[in-house]
Amino acid sequence: MKPAVAVHELSVAYRRHPALHCISGSFARGSLTAVVGPNGAGKSTLLKSLLGLVPVDSGQVALHVARKRIAYLPQQAEIDRSFPISVLDCICLGYWQRLGIFGGVGPALAERATDALLAVGLQGFAQRSVGSLSAGQMQRVLFARILVQDADLILLDEPFNAVDAKTTEDLLAIIHAWHAQQRTVIAVLHDHEQVRRHFPQAVLLARRLVAWGATEQVLSEPHLHLAKHMPDTNAAEAAA
Incomplete structure (x- = not known):
């Protein structure tokens, strides 16, 4: 079976500063993976590369999921909340890839949004x-929007940043439900203990790939030490 998404020798730079260098690996269909690493390691850049949101300098991204079946949750700092929109209308934006910009949300879809x-x-x-x-x-609203998208590939960039413990617990339960439904989930995270408890697979970055595989093997002390002290990890502008 083809993976949900794979990268081969992927390199990305911002204004000639390296963000990712020669990254290769694949995310299996139905896998639950955390992307971890020091500040500036290229974690967010990896997600954006998978979506085509940043230009790739070299290498390849191979998506084996239709783009309309992909859901993306950016960091909260990237979301403009000044636009006057209701919670329900925000959730219904999850339908736009299916309906188009001018498609109407009928009673059945509105009820589904309420259920979310x-x-x-x-x-x-x-x-x-x-x-x-x-x-x-x-963050709960944005997770509800992903629920109505019914995506096969879900990308989450720091989904628990600046949220309370109860919200984190509830959102983790939703992520586990997605995993049980064989959806592919990739999340950028910082809390290593949280990753060990909830994410079977992990990718450890330090602009270069340090380790990719089972979480307990990836988050070993030698790997974490290598990621922290890998040359150039903190030399340029932060990429994640």
Whole structure:
């Protein structure tokens, strides 16, 4: 079986500063993988490379999932919450790849969006403005939007950053449900203990690939030491 996505000798640079250098590996279909590494290791760059959001200097990205079957959650700092939109309408944006910009959301899809809102624990929030939400509430809304997308490949960039412990616990339960449904989930994370508890596979980056495989093997002390002290990891502008 082909993997969900693979990279071969992938290299990316920002303004001539290296972000990723010669990365090769693949994400199996239905796998649950954490991408970890020091600040500036290229973690976010890897996700954006898979989506085609950053130019690739060399190498290849091979997607074996239709683009309309991919869901992406960027870091909260990249999300503009000033636009006056309700929580329910924000969730319904998850339908745009299926319906197009001008497609209407009928009663069945609206009901499904309401069910997603309940699934993330935000019943009663449908008409709230997204600008009025806390960081944790907003992250729940964005997970609800992914729920209605019904994606095969889900990319999450620091999904638990600046959210409370209860929200993190609830969102992890949703991620485990996606894994049980054989969806492919790739998440950029920082908490190594959290990764060990919840993510069977891991990729350790330091601009170059340090290790890729089973989490306990990837997050070994020698590998972590190598990632921390790998040359050029902190030499240029942070890429993740």
